[in-house]
Amino acid sequence: MTDQARFELFSYWRTSATYRVRVALNLKGVTAQEHNIDIDQGEQRSAAFLKINPMGAIPALIDREEGASPSPLTQSTAILEFLDETYPSPPLLPAGAHARARVRSLAAMLAGDTHPMITPRVKKYLTTAGKFNDADWRAWQTHWFTTGLQALEQRLASEPGTGTYCHGDQVTMADICLASILVVMRVFKIEVADIPTVDRIMASCKKLAAFAKADPRHQVGAPPA
Amino acid sequence: MTDQARFELFSYWRTSATYRVRVALNLKGVTAQEHNIDIDQGEQRSAAFLKINPMGAIPALIDREEGASPSPLTQSTAILEFLDETYPSPPLLPAGAHARARVRSLAAMLAGDTHPMITPRVKKYLTTAGKFNDADWRAWQTHWFTTGLQALEQRLASEPGTGTYCHGDQVTMADICLASILVVMRVFKIEVADIPTVDRIMASCKKLAAFAKADPRHQVGAPPA
Numbered sequence: 001m002t003d004q005a006r007f008e009l010f011s012y013w014r015t016s017a018t019y020r021v022r023v024a025l026n027l028k029g030v031t032a033q034e035h036n037i038d039i040d041q042g043e044q045r046s047a048a049f050l051k052i053n054p055m056g057a058i059p060a061l062i063d064r065e066e067g068a069s070p071s072p073l074t075q076s077t078a079i080l081e082f083l084d085e086t087y088p089s090p091p092l093l094p095a096g097a098h099a100r101a102r103v104r105s106l107a108a109m110l111a112g113d114t115h116p117m118i119t120p121r122v123k124k125y126l127t128t129a130g131k132f133n134d135a136d137w138r139a140w141q142t143h144w145f146t147t148g149l150q151a152l153e154q155r156l157a158s159e160p161g162t163g164t165y166c167h168g169d170q171v172t173m174a175d176i177c178l179a180s181i182l183v184v185m186r187v188f189k190i191e192v193a194d195i196p197t198v199d200r201i202m203a204s205c206k207k208l209a210a211f212a213k214a215d216p217r218h219q220v221g222a223p224p225a
Numbered sequence: 226m227t228d229q230a231r232f233e234l235f236s237y238w239r240t241s242a243t244y245r246v247r248v249a250l251n252l253k254g255v256t257a258q259e260h261n262i263d264i265d266q267g268e269q270r271s272a273a274f275l276k277i278n279p280m281g282a283i284p285a286l287i288d289r290e291e292g293a294s295p296s297p298l299t300q301s302t303a304i305l306e307f308l309d310e311t312y313p314s315p316p317l318l319p320a321g322a323h324a325r326a327r328v329r330s331l332a333a334m335l336a337g338d339t340h341p342m343i344t345p346r347v348k349k350y351l352t353t354a355g356k357f358n359d360a361d362w363r364a365w366q367t368h369w370f371t372t373g374l375q376a377l378e379q380r381l382a383s384e385p386g387t388g389t390y391c392h393g394d395q396v397t398m399a400d401i402c403l404a405s406i407l408v409v410m411r412v413f414k415i416e417v418a419d420i421p422t423v424d425r426i427m428a429s430c431k432k433l434a435a436f437a438k439a440d441p442r443h444q445v446g447a448p449p450a
Contacts, residue, residue, distance in 0.1 A: 054383065055376055069323045071384055075337065078329035085322045097310045098294045104303035112300065112333075116341045125368060130355065143350060151280055158279065159296055 007032035008062040010052060010072070012039050013219035014187045016115055016180040017076035018059040022219075023176045024080050026210035028087040032061065036221045039120060076180075077111050080173050092173045102159070103167045106152065106174035110181050114148030117141075118184075142190055145181065149192045152178065156197040164204050171208065179205050183216055232257035235277060235285040235297070237264050238444035239412045241340055241405040242301035243284040247444075248401045249305050251435035253312040257286065261446045264345060301405075302336050305398050317398045327384070328392045331377065331399035335406050339373030342366075343409075363415075370410055374417045377403065381422040389429050396433065404430050408441055 009025070009032040011018040025032055037043045037058050044056045053060040053072050060072035061079050073079050084092040093100045116122070118141050126132040126140065156162045166174035182202050185191070205211045216222060234250070234257040236243040250257055262268045262283050269281045278285040278297050285297035286304050298304050309317040318325045341347070343366050351357040351365065381387045391399035407427050410416065430436045441447060 054379060063323070069327065069386075071327070071386075073323075073326050073330065075330040075333035077333055077337065078326045081329055082322050082326035085325065097307050098288070098298075100310065101298050101303050101307035102294065102296070104306055105298065105300040108300035108302055108337075112302065112337045113341055116338055117347070121372075122342070125365070126355075129364065129368075130351075130357070130361070132355070136355070139354065140350070143354075147346075154279060161294075161296075 005033070006030070006063060006065055008064065009034045010037050010049070010058050010060040010062075011035070011219075012037055012058055013221040014184065014216045015039070015058060016184040017111075019180045019183055019214055019216060020076040020111070020176050021059045021061060021079050021083075022214035023179065023210050024083045024092060024173075026213050027090060027092070027171060028083055030083070030087060034220065038221060077107065077173070077177075080176065084173075090170070092171070092176070094167055094170065094172060099161065099167060102161050103172045103174045106155065106166050107172075107177040109152055109155075110148060110174075110177040113151075114144055114181060115184075117144040118188075138190075141188060145185055145190055146192050148181065149195050149198055153195040153198050156201070162197065165201055171205070171210075175201065175205055178202065179211055187216060230258070231255070231288065231290055233287040233289065234259045235262050235274065235283050235287075236260070236444075237262055237283055238446040239409065239441045240264070240283060241409040242336075244405045244408055244439055244441060245301040245336070245401050246284045246286060246304050246308075247439035248404065248435050249308045249317060249398075251438050252315060252317070252396060253308055255308070255312060259445065263446060302332065302398070302402075305401065309398075315395070317396070317401070319392055319395065319397060324386065324392060327386050328397045328399045331380065331391050332397075332402040334377055334380075335373060335399075335402040338376075339369055339406060340409075342369040343413075366413060367415055370406065370415055371417050373406065374420050374423055378420040378423050381426065387422065390426055396430070396435075400426065400430055403427065404436055412441060 009021060011034050037049055043049060044058060050056055053074060055074060057074060059076060059079065060074050062072045073082055080092060093103055123137060127137055156166060161167050163169045165171050166178060179202060217225065234246060236259050262274055268274060269283060275281055278299060280299060282299060284301055284304065285299050287297045298307055305317060318328055348362060352362060381391060386392050388394045390396050391403060404427060
């Protein structure tokens with residue numbers, strides 16, 4: 001079986017977590033057959049998709065290789081680690097336990113502290129039980145994007161590990177997670193000011209085909225420009 | 226320098242993320258000198274602590290070994306990975322990329338999807354800008370603990386990888402993250418019903434000294450029983 005056919009990725013055009021997996025696959029040169037799950041229409045809760053991932057969550061990556069687990073790979077950060085262990089080149093983590101810990105910590109600030117706050121399930125709770133109106137929800141989104149990116153900026157601007165990218169001069173999981181937050185902010189038309197190091201790193205990422213190709217606007221299901 | 230003196234851990238008695246690091250240190254047989262940062266009194270924002278971790282967040286683990294990074298290790302999941310790479314025995318991840326991905330995915334459902342929702346910074350926002358009263362906050366906490374643990378139960382009860390612990394018969398990061406949610410629920414006196422597999426695994430963890438010793442109730446700063 002060639003890499004062309006090894007993976008199936010259940011995804012949606014604009015989600016941050018799916019984007020992370022797309023960038024990692026692109027960086028590793030691994031192709032996945034994508035299946036669009038329209039979460040704006042609730043397709044992740046359809047009987048057909050729940051058979052694939054009973055959690056009703058995307059991204060879900062199915063490894064069709066002989067002997068692989070019948071359950072899909074889930075949770076974007078776990079998928080990034082899986083892809084890095086399975087396709088070690090180019091690495092998504094630097095060498096050395098301290099450097100790796102720094103990259104994973106930066107990634108966790110974004111994928112762990114920031115992104116969970118602005119997911120559809122949180123929006124659903126806040127706009128029903130929480131009585132948030134549209135402006136309240138937008139203020140909430142803006143608050144978490146802003147505090148998350150300002151905290152990251154503070155670290156990137158002050159820590160010696162920062163280079164062309166979040167850590168040194170090679171793309172890591174931290175850059176993938178950073179870009180995943182920024183592309184979703186653009187979808188929601190939210191901007192955060194005064195984060196020059198973040199902006200500089202993002203500009204470097206954008207030049208790479210692996211990031212450009214994963215852009216939400218270029219995916220199946222994206223609205224016309 | 227002996228292990229006795231290698232690490233300093235900035236921590237608080239009841240936080241879920243600090244608990245994860247304590248359990249991992251205990252499992253690895255590594256001692257850290259703990260410093261209590263009273264987040265109920267806002268000590269994480271003190272000038273003294275911001276010099277140690279400019280992010281004002283705990284846990285922060287300082288590695289005093291020669292040549293180590295001057296910045297503290299932060300983000301509990303990154304610290305667990307660091308400890309596992311630095312002290313490989315006993316491992317906190319199983320062998321095999323698929324098994325490792327499953328453990329990291331289970332851990333991310335807890336440390337990534339569930340825990341960020343109930344942190345002090347979220348409480349602060351919801352009880353000020355969000356106009357939540359005490360009952361609203363409690364309903365919010367209960368909602369995310371319940372949905373998170375029910376989703377985990379569904380996976381643990383149905384996936385073949387589950388054993389004595391979340392994955393097979395060895396403790397992994399997934400068990401540490403699971404226990405970290407359950408001990409914090411106990412602090413907040415919140416219970417989730419109908420999660421028999423979670424309850425069974427937690428009972429197994431509780432029998433282990435590494436978990437028992439990390440119990441929030443036994444830490445410096447904990448209120449008397």
